[in-house]
Amino acid sequence: MDQCAKQHAIRAVNLTKRYGTARSGEVTAVDGISFTVAAGSVTGLLGGNGAGKTTTISMLLGLLLPTSGTVEVLGVDMVRHRHAALPRMNFSSPYVELPHRLTVRENLTVYGHLYGLRGVKRRVEELAEHLELTRFLERPSGGLSAGQKTRVALAKALLNRPELLLLDEPTASLDPDTADWIRTYLERYRLESGATILLASHNMLEVERMCDDVLMMRQGRIVDRGSPAGLLARYGRTSLEDVFLDIARDRAGAENVSREAADAAE
């Protein structure tokens, strides 16, 4: 593995995705973005609805082929060799449901086998204990509450002890107490495993709390990046929510701020 791959868990260069639709023609969902994600960091991927976050994550997972550009994950070219990286990464989203009729144990066991894990039974029980799911193991997954489903989705995502965890809105629709529990759990996982986390979120308090670095997307482009504290200082704001609104509404010439920041970093 080269030095760059050790420092960067993700490296995207000029990554572009265009969807072709019969009705409305082409949509450029991701428009030539270049970025790196430092190994061991928690990096936030922010942007309004339709900014291109899910499309970016799908390309990082190798689920979608880029129209152009390159994407390396854990030093592996995801277009050509994604099977070399997939066992070392995982993904969780509250919008992806596990089969409803299977019990929690059955679902996690199926995934454990799909990932080629050894000792699946023990790993499922260990994660159920960590995520306080033991008493739900024999329940059908479809009958769980949103918070319980989120914990099951997280257990699925941690089965293979991923070095890179891609999380799409991990606490969407959870009550503050459950959301806090999930964040604390993820922070502990990062500390103990040294894993890298890329977190797409609309919750600015979550991002301020968890992220070392933030990528701001608008209309398929990365219009700014920095630490939460760095962004607050640059935009002269006291909350990331206000920075987000400045960028989403293109107030204060967000792209100019971004360009100045990029120039300063060179």
Ligand SMILES: Nc1ncnc2c1ncn2[C@@H]1O[C@H](COP(=O)(O)OP(=O)(O)OP(=O)(O)O)[C@@H](O)[C@H]1O
């Ligand atoms: N399969 C598809 N076909 C056509 N257009 C698509 C497809 N998937 C996404 N898009 C479009 O691409 C753009 C980016 O969508 P994407 O889902 O990546 O955004 P997002 O930042 O994840 O949004 P949200 O926060 O609402 O989930 C949007 O304009 C969306 O309508």
